[in-house]
Amino acid sequence: MKFCSECGAPTELRQPQGDNRIRHVCSACSTVHYQNPKLVVGAIPEWEDGRILLCLRAIEPRYGYWTLPAGFMENGETVAEAAARETLEEANARVEINELYSFYNLAFTSHVHLLFRARLLDIDFSPGEESLEVRLFAEHEIPWEDMAFRTVRHTLQRYFAERKQGKFSFSIIDFLPPEPH
Amino acid sequence: MKFCSECGAPTELRQPQGDNRIRHVCSACSTVHYQNPKLVVGAIPEWEDGRILLCLRAIEPRYGYWTLPAGFMENGETVAEAAARETLEEANARVEINELYSFYNLAFTSHVHLLFRARLLDIDFSPGEESLEVRLFAEHEIPWEDMAFRTVRHTLQRYFAERKQGKFSFSIIDFLPPEPH
Ligand SMILES: [Zn+2]
Numbered sequence: 600m601k602f603c604s605e606c607g608a609p610t611e612l613r614q615p616q617g618d619n620r621i622r623h624v625c626s627a628c629s630t631v632h633y634q635n636p637k638l639v640v641g642a643i644p645e646w647e648d649g650r651i652l653l654c655l656r657a658i659e660p661r662y663g664y665w666t667l668p669a670g671f672m673e674n675g676e677t678v679a680e681a682a683a684r685e686t687l688e689e690a691n692a693r694v695e696i697n698e699l700y701s702f703y704n705l706a707f708t709s710h711v712h713l714l715f716r717a718r719l720l721d722i723d724f725s726p727g728e729e730s731l732e733v734r735l736f737a738e739h740e741i742p743w744e745d746m747a748f749r750t751v752r753h754t755l756q757r758y759f760a761e762r763k764q765g766k767f768s769f770s771i772i773d774f775l776p777p778e779p780h
Numbered sequence: 781m782k783f784c785s786e787c788g789a790p791t792e793l794r795q796p797q798g799d800n801r802i803r804h805v806c807s808a809c810s811t812v813h814y815q816n817p818k819l820v821v822g823a824i825p826e827w828e829d830g831r832i833l834l835c836l837r838a839i840e841p842r843y844g845y846w847t848l849p850a851g852f853m854e855n856g857e858t859v860a861e862a863a864a865r866e867t868l869e870e871a872n873a874r875v876e877i878n879e880l881y882s883f884y885n886l887a888f889t890s891h892v893h894l895l896f897r898a899r900l901l902d903i904d905f906s907p908g909e910e911s912l913e914v915r916l917f918a919e920h921e922i923p924w925e926d927m928a929f930r931t932v933r934h935t936l937q938r939y940f941a942e943r944k945q946g947k948f949s950f951s952i953i954d955f956l957p958p959e960p961h
């Protein structure tokens with residue numbers, strides 16, 4: 600942030616009175632521009648035979664890798680609505696959103712990722728604009744080496760393990776930055 | 781948003797290519813300025829005798845009403861860290877953050893409120909800058925008519941009821957806009 604979104608004047612980094620953090624503050628109108636974490640919300644769409652719907656990404660980051668349908672939550676919606684909307688946009692797939700399953704803190708990018716269990720309502724799906732391909736995977740077919748994101752891989756591993764046990768558990772997980780190669 | 785935070789030129793409202801929503805887009809550099817929901821995170825600090833810590837607000841909105849310690853999540857922290865930080869800032873109180881208890885969707889304000897169960901570690905608390913007073917309340921002492929927010933009242937009612945049952949349950953609740961008076 601270099602300019603004030605209210606008046607267009609340059610912003611400066613300083614600690615506003617009564618605050619304990621450095622903020623972007625307008626040099627002209629003194630508006631404080633807070634920056635806050637973003638919610639990424641998605642679904643784990645399961646078909647009635649137990650297979651899971653994954654999308655092959657047609658956009659960066661991670662073009663050409665597989666992911667669960669997910670994306671930034673929009674203003675004016677609930678988290679369940681966001682998960683259903685992302686599934687519709689990325690996979691043209693209709694789901695019933697069930698329990699919240701995974702809650703990831705990625706403090707190093709100021710993101711919170713939420714993934715919901717979901718029931719795929721039909722198999723009349725197709726790639727949305729952000730997907731190259733959409734298909735159902737049984738557990739033994741999951742392309743573990745070609746997953747787009749750690750949160751997705753982690754969630755699917757936990758999901759299959761817990762499904763075998765017959766009991767799903769909600770969990771909040773803190774991720775540290777990825778190790779350099 | 782009236783001006784581009786990257787270049788200072790005026791923004792306009794339009795639908796970027798490949799998007800399906802109206803966004804604030806810079807008329808000069810074409811940066812799309814997304815606006816996303818905000819996370820408000822707090823704690824339900826319980827002392828060892830079962831009393832709950834509440835703060836009397838010294839700031840608007842809801843100056844002079846009681847609330848649980850809570851506030852906007854900051855970049856670079858986890859939700860549990862945010863809940864502990866807000867409790868420290870508003871009540872100078874140290875807590876151990878336990879399970880996530882309440883998850884509210886307030887789609888009409890594009891807020892998500894999260895409240896954690898928490899164990900108050902000592903009773904050496906005092907009002908922070910945003911509080912007029914901080915004190916412990918037993919259930920029968922709770923000032924139900926003077927609560928600052930519906931989410932706080934709803935959470936405390938549920939909390940006391942479930943504590944009597946001996947079993948706390950995580951819950952996602954969608955709130956509609958308040959009824960006009
Ligand atoms: Zn300004």
Ligand SMILES: [Zn+2]
Pocket residue numbers: 784785786787788789806807808809810811
């Ligand atoms: Zn611009």
